Amino acid sequence: MRVLVKGAGVTGLTAAFELAARGAAVTVVETRHSLGGNASWMAGGMLAPWCERESAEQPVLDLGRDAADWWDAVLPGHVTRAGTLVMAMPRDAGELDRFASRTSGYRRVDEDEIALLEPDLAGRFDRGLFFPGEAHLDPRRAMAALHEKLAGSGVEFRFGVDAKDMAGFERQIDCTGMAAGDERLRGVRGEMLILHAPEISLSRPVRLLHPRFPLYLAPRAGHYFMVGATMIESLSSGPVTARSMMELLNAAYSVHPAFGEAAIVETGVGIRPAFPDNLPRVERQGKTVAINGLYRHGFLLGPAMARRAAAMAFDHGKPAEHADETDCQRRSA
Amino acid sequence: MLDLYGTKLPSRLLLGTAQYPSPAILADAVNASRTSVVTVSLRREMAGGRGGEKFWSLIQSLRLRVLPNTAGCHSVKEAVTTAKMAREVFGTNWIKLEVIGNHDTLQPDVFGLVEAARILCEDGFAVFPYTTDDLVVAERLLAAGCRVLMPWCAPIGSALGPVNATALRSMRGHFPDIPLIVDAGLGRPSHAALVMELGFDAVLLNTAVAKAADPIGMARAFGKAVDAGREAYRSGLLEPRDVAVPSTPTIGRAVFQ
Numbered sequence: 001m002r003v004l005v006k007g008a009g010v011t012g013l014t015a016a017f018e019l020a021a022r023g024a025a026v027t028v029v030e031t032r033h034s035l036g037g038n039a040s041w042m043a044g045g046m047l048a049p050w051c052e053r054e055s056a057e058q059p060v061l062d063l064g065r066d067a068a069d070w071w072d073a074v075l076p077g078h079v080t081r082a083g084t085l086v087m088a089m090p091r092d093a094g095e096l097d098r099f100a101s102r103t104s105g106y107r108r109v110d111e112d113e114i115a116l117l118e119p120d121l122a123g124r125f126d127r128g129l130f131f132p133g134e135a136h137l138d139p140r141r142a143m144a145a146l147h148e149k150l151a152g153s154g155v156e157f158r159f160g161v162d163a164k165d166m167a168g169f170e171r172q173i174d175c176t177g178m179a180a181g182d183e184r185l186r187g188v189r190g191e192m193l194i195l196h197a198p199e200i201s202l203s204r205p206v207r208l209l210h211p212r213f214p215l216y217l218a219p220r221a222g223h224y225f226m227v228g229a230t231m232i233e234s235l236s237s238g239p240v241t242a243r244s245m246m247e248l249l250n251a252a253y254s255v256h257p258a259f260g261e262a263a264i265v266e267t268g269v270g271i272r273p274a275f276p277d278n279l280p281r282v283e284r285q286g287k288t289v290a291i292n293g294l295y296r297h298g299f300l301l302g303p304a305m306a307r308r309a310a311a312m313a314f315d316h317g318k319p320a321e322h323a324d325e326t327d328c329q330r331r332s333a
Numbered sequence: 334m335l336d337l338y339g340t341k342l343p344s345r346l347l348l349g350t351a352q353y354p355s356p357a358i359l360a361d362a363v364n365a366s367r368t369s370v371v372t373v374s375l376r377r378e379m380a381g382g383r384g385g386e387k388f389w390s391l392i393q394s395l396r397l398r399v400l401p402n403t404a405g406c407h408s409v410k411e412a413v414t415t416a417k418m419a420r421e422v423f424g425t426n427w428i429k430l431e432v433i434g435n436h437d438t439l440q441p442d443v444f445g446l447v448e449a450a451r452i453l454c455e456d457g458f459a460v461f462p463y464t465t466d467d468l469v470v471a472e473r474l475l476a477a478g479c480r481v482l483m484p485w486c487a488p489i490g491s492a493l494g495p496v497n498a499t500a501l502r503s504m505r506g507h508f509p510d511i512p513l514i515v516d517a518g519l520g521r522p523s524h525a526a527l528v529m530e531l532g533f534d535a536v537l538l539n540t541a542v543a544k545a546a547d548p549i550g551m552a553r554a555f556g557k558a559v560d561a562g563r564e565a566y567r568s569g570l571l572e573p574r575d576v577a578v579p580s581t582p583t584i585g586r587a588v589f590q
Contacts, residue, residue: 055354102546186356186387233388243405276391278355 003313004029004166007175008157010040010139010298011291013146014306015173016155017074022310024171027156029163031179035143039177040298042192042270044218044228045139046205047071047300048084050105050131059279060297063304068135070303075145081135082204085109085117087128089254095209099129106131120200120256136205138220139299166287171313174290177273178235182292187235187271190296191244192228195252197262200225208251215251224265227252229296240267272296282308289313335535337370337481337512338427338459340398344369345529346559347400347514348552349539356391358548363395366552371397372429372537374404375419389422400461402429407436412449416458428453429461429483429516429537439489439517443470447477454478463516466500468507475511482508483516483537486528490540492520495528505532522551522558529562530570 001024005016008030016026032038049064072079086106088096100106106129115122117130151157166172174180178187202219218226227248245267252259275281275293280301283290289312291305335342347370353359363371373392392399401419406412409432416428432449434442441463447470450460454477462474466484474482484504487493495501496518505513515528516537525536536559545551 057354098544186391232385234385235387236385274355275357276355276360277357 001025001171001314002169003027003171003173004163004169005173005175006030006163007038007177007179008032008035008147008159009038009175009177010043010143010302011177011294011305012173012175013143013150014302015175015291015309016150017146018303018306018310019173019313020150020153020155022314024310024313025154026150027158027169028150029158029161031160031162033160035147036140039190039270039272040139040143042190042228042268043139043298044192044205044216044226045137045142045299046084046216046218047079047135047137048131048205049300050103050134051084051086051207052297052300053104054099054102056297057277057279060301063280064297064300067300067303071135071137071142071299075137075142075149078137078142078145079135080137080204083117083130083132084134084136084205084207085114085121085128085130086207086209087114087125087255088209090126092209093127096127096129099209103129103131105133117204118202118206120202121206124256134205136218137299141221142299170287172288173309173313174288174292177292177294178271180273180290180292182273182290184275185273185293186233186276188274188295189232189234189236190229190270190272191232191240191248192226192268192270193240193245193248193252193264194220194266194268195225195227195259195262196223196265197225197256197259198223199258199261200256206255208255210247210251215248217252217255225252225259225262229270231296235271237269237271240269272298280305282312284312335512337461342369342398343367344556344559345535345563346525346556347372347535347537348542349537350374350392351539352543353548356388359543360391360395362542362548362552363397365549366542366556368552368556369397370400371395372400372402372539373423374402375415375422376403376405398427399423399425400427400429401425402463403431405433406431407433407442409445409449409452412445413452416449416453417456420458426457427459427461429463431463441465441485443467446470447473450474450479451477461514466497466504468504471504471508475508481512481514483514485517486515486524487518489517491518492541493518494520494524495531498527498531501528501531501533522554525555526558526562526565529559530565532566535559 003019003024005012005028020026047068049061053061109128109130111126205218207216230244274295278295280293289309291309346368348368349372401423403412403415412432432442432445453460460479461481486495512534514535519538542552
């Protein structure tokens, strides 16, 4: 079966992998001229379904639980399984209890254990939550590696192309996010920074509880750190605002004052596509299967959504009109 | 019925729209609370109105009265500019006026607040000032043209509940005919019931619902607490006394002993 995948963000790449793995002849088209520049490129790369459960609904945990295994199996060496450390400034200690009451899969850690986990943070925080089952990866390296792996196994990539029709393809997988033009979608703006702080080493993502949005520092190779991410109800992809920059830098500085000496090597803005319930959907209409609404969970939910989309694309028995699969057991009002 | 600037409203609960897990949960929580007014932050939630049309259309689909706010403004000029933008974006002259004096505690700058209120009232706005429980500041706000006052009962987001019930009681006594809405600091439905029992006209809250484990259930609980507190106030509360007063006469008991 010949399948056209539209969009080379994390959704398109994971979908291409699952389709190729089932024997499809896959072509990926991307309007941009390279892998970069989309929301996936700006992602934190945290595979942290237990932490996300603090604000996300149960399906995010259910669908994201196996994400680290998927990435590890597909891209050996890219996933770091070192958990997540969640901390709060002393005056926000109540926030830590609130976070704990909304999540599972953690153990409480004291000053000594924090020092063992992250020696650079010794003496800076007296308590925190450690989520040992979580993992992280570098989204850009992972996307580049997945692209290379797919291209090497016969998946065709066409960059700088806007595929208008799907002549010659039996199925189309729409992974274009906001560009899909789905009326139900809204954009949630996320701003991030990349800092280079040679003095600091962290082994795992560190989350700092913040009253308005979850701030985190995700370590990358060579003492680089991604600091993210704001959550603003806006489609605007304009530059990072001064307020957001201050809040992100303030969080980094609170985690370790040596971040004050860091170089700001990049600022970025990504627009996350989200449905009103902030949960993802895989839907089939005719020959097109659409994956969308991954919100702030592209790398976490991409694998599960890709598997569903691939299964749906191959399922000839289903009525072609409309198929919807979300697993959203929304609580009723 | 609650009357705010000539608009009659069936509910005495005003609900903020920030920090919910998703817009779908926000909509369900709003419905469960049976509120008739929602507040929206132009700056904080919608990037100053740029590109946030989708969120705004989700708010509009709730079909409720919208009270835009000037959250995040630290000066008179910022607050006035934000209020005027909000009037354009949301198509209402209602404005919840916040002029923040301290970034950390989000305490209002009452001097800037009075000044901004005067400018906006002259410009035809219906101003809902977020203020402290200070009576003199309240007088100045009324002199500036405000016809509703929104005193805090504790710092924004603190969930402490009424930390100075005496001040709230004296405010109620001092301004018997001005709609008084307790804004900020409510953590539990019992806090809302308590200030309604003091005779306040309404309460405004956000964090206590949005950040609850189940925002929908919590919204419903607050709606009931506000109703209960209001009804209790209207029904005449029994004043506390220092000695026990049995509810049945004890005279006859001695006969059997």
